[in-house]
Amino acid sequence: MTYYSNNLAALDFDFEAFPVEAIALESANIDRAIQISSAIPNESQQWQTYLNALALFGFEQWLNERAADIPLNSADSTVLQPQYANVFQAVANLTVGSFKVCLIATGSLTDEEVIIPQTVIDLPEFAAHFYVLIEIQEEFEQAIIRGFVRRDRLDSQCQALNLPPNADWTYSVPLAWFDSDPDRLLLYLRCLEPSAILLPEIAGDRIAVLSTVQAELETLLPLLQSRETALWQVLNWQQGTAVLTNPELLEWLYKLQTEENDKQEAETQNELRNYLSDLLNLLTQRTVNVARWLQDQIDELAQGLSWVLMPPTFVPATVSMRSTQSLEAVLPTGEFEEIIKQLANTGMEIPTTARGAYQDIGLADIQARLYALTWPFLSPENTPEWTLLLVLGPTPDSALPNGIRLRVSDQSGVLVQRTLNRNSMDTYLYVLIAGRWDEKFLATITLPNGTALTLPPFAFRP
């Protein structure tokens, strides 16, 4: 089988000279690119990330040499954040001057079809004014800006052709659509007003979309545990959109894929999968605003869920002083105070500004009472924060079953999980957590038989 021509004159002579504008990649940048790619679990994505990072640094070097006065901000770019680099084939969210730029890295092959991820075209969050094609000659440590296409041009050409996306969430775009003169890109970056090229607007209903696919995601996302599996193989585009536009879900996915293969992490794996439903709830559910309690108010949602606000006077300035006062132990307030007293004995400090509420919960045949207490405080760094104290106890004349669990999560993971222990003398479970004002907490009560109740997330929005 011959695959080369016989005739020397007609031979494909494939030596090339580096173009004048080739960028010699600095060795420190190559090291950084290696480091960035090493955080990516999937091996083919790892190589792409390596090329992407080289493209970013090559572009940075080019801009710095040609127009050092145009600021480049790569901190938010997808390649520098592993949870994004893990699923992005291109470098999105790079800001150059007042423009958004997306870099598409290609290697030694040279293809007449340029693969652009659907993500950076169809999702406004990642759209760019300019899509820049950068060829990386890895073995020669060179980057070459092969061309660029303006967003408006790309749109009109896609529309003219009615170009459909590929099954793997990419568009195959002809190389000829790219303007091969990088100087023209520079002309635009230097002189054009950003308003000259309109970007699509970000849809406001991302969370609404997420809630419609929430149940599906809960079953589908764990399938991505195999690092060989790509999002498009498991999700449809609508589900994909919900995931890709949600940093917390991408973070979750990244954790799932990076902790795989490590046998000792099996426990973590299970926890991570359990946490997915908490995370989805945190992202989609309406919250109970406990800051309102401090103003002696209770929001509609809390009211609907039969939270009962407790009077402000119940909380002792110091528990020991109040302990002489007699209160009816059967009343929730009184009972709660008993609990507070016990907690205070363990050294917990509760300010007088704190306010609380309680709710009776029926879960299977178990009757329980959940108390919540909240108060604001200033962190040592002077950031305003809030505290949530949750206490799960029995309703009067009953007892909590052994093995009942109280779990609290926030958007980064499961924070605390407490189980009522047969050997312990405790009759209730408590959890004390604190966070910034933009943080939410989700509580789930689980019975030993697995029956679970998840409450709407607690938030603090004064």
Next chain:
Amino acid sequence: MGVASRYWRLVRIDATGGCKVEAIDSLAAFFRQEFPEFAGGGEVQDTFIQRRLLDLLHNDSDRSILAEGCLRCFISNQIEQVCLQLEEQFGREHGFTRYDLFSFVLDDLDLLLLHQRGSLQQGAYKSLATEILQKFNPEKGNLSTWATQLTKHHPEINAFLLERGVYLVSDWAILNDTTPKQVQRIFSQFHHLTPAEIQQAGILLESYHLVYRRERLKLRQAGGGGKCLPPTDKQLEQIGQYLVSKLSQEKRDILDLSTEDILTRLQEMAGKLRQYRISVRRGMPQTDSMDDPEIRRQAENNPSPKWDNDDRDEQEEFLAFYQASFLESLDLALGKVVSDRIANLKRKKPPIDSQFIEALHLFHCQAKAMGEIASAIGFQAQYQVTRLLKLKEFRADVRQKMLEFLRDRVLNQAKIYVDPERLQSLDSQVELALDEKISEIIQEATDEASNPNRCSQSRFSQRLCKQLKAIADFRF
């Protein structure tokens, strides 16, 4: 098809590094005897002759040496051709001649002479030609192709050319950067292979990626790098293991999965991708030598796009409006761009800012050719001057700086700056204005005496030379 004399004409380097072509009589006589039909000269059937010679080489102990001698002569001619072609394509701009290349690859000796002297020992000395012949498999292609391949991929030639800015992408880099999806498309649309072949290629590529890319990243992590080398036997074995795990049982039974076979398959796949690559790159704009008059003209004067009349009026109005600040902004832009370049080049190790100023002066103010400039500033080859000056980029930077200045001076010109097409044609119009010959436009008294080419100078060159003179006066 070629000339018969290639089979007895040995091209080799002589002791002085020059090239020597010897017609070896005994080989000529042998050839005439074996192939009387071609003895009259003229075109010969290479495939037929080579098969016969190989047969003699392997199966006829009496004529084996003579047959090998003929084949090695043929190979030496082929190697010479490759060197000639490289010289023709890159030699002048990248500063080398065929003789530089010969010294790496035309290292064969007269086989018969060695034989007579009794110095022909197994494994004693291996020229490129012997390597080419030993590894040649007539089932896989013809000898001239094979010889060309091995010469082009000769490591020393590659290293030598790379130092001069000429490179050959390795098979392994191409495979690294190609996805199975691309292989699927290219092999079906470009090479028209069967679905079974395409599927197998995809699996092979995936297996290669798992082993080779991982090792490549590790190598980089350890501070290594450079040109991608062929996979080692150990890597090929691992690739084989992945292949076995991915292939169906029946495929496993038919396929030869020896390391040698896997290597050949990978090279064939890379060869096909390379063919595709070349066909695509042929269609792309090339970087050319600045000494080509047409290129030189283009570098100095980008062709302007067509405008409709409205745009043109508006832009002329714009330019007219800024006539007063035009020269001022040009001078400001030149000053800024030159000083930025100088600052960048000062940071290089070693700093090359003085060479830059001198080269810029020689090009714009003395109208010297790149080759001349190279020797004047002590560079090896003109491509280095081209990369130092980056004339096209330099000019674009000046224009764009001017447009920035103009924009910042007057607020009401937003119309142009919010329309990419208008901005682009304004850019072209500025370019035209820069290129206008000063003798036709303005009669500014500047460094007339110092410049004999003054009459043909563009406005751009004229203002630039004025600044360069000021820099030179300041520096020296």
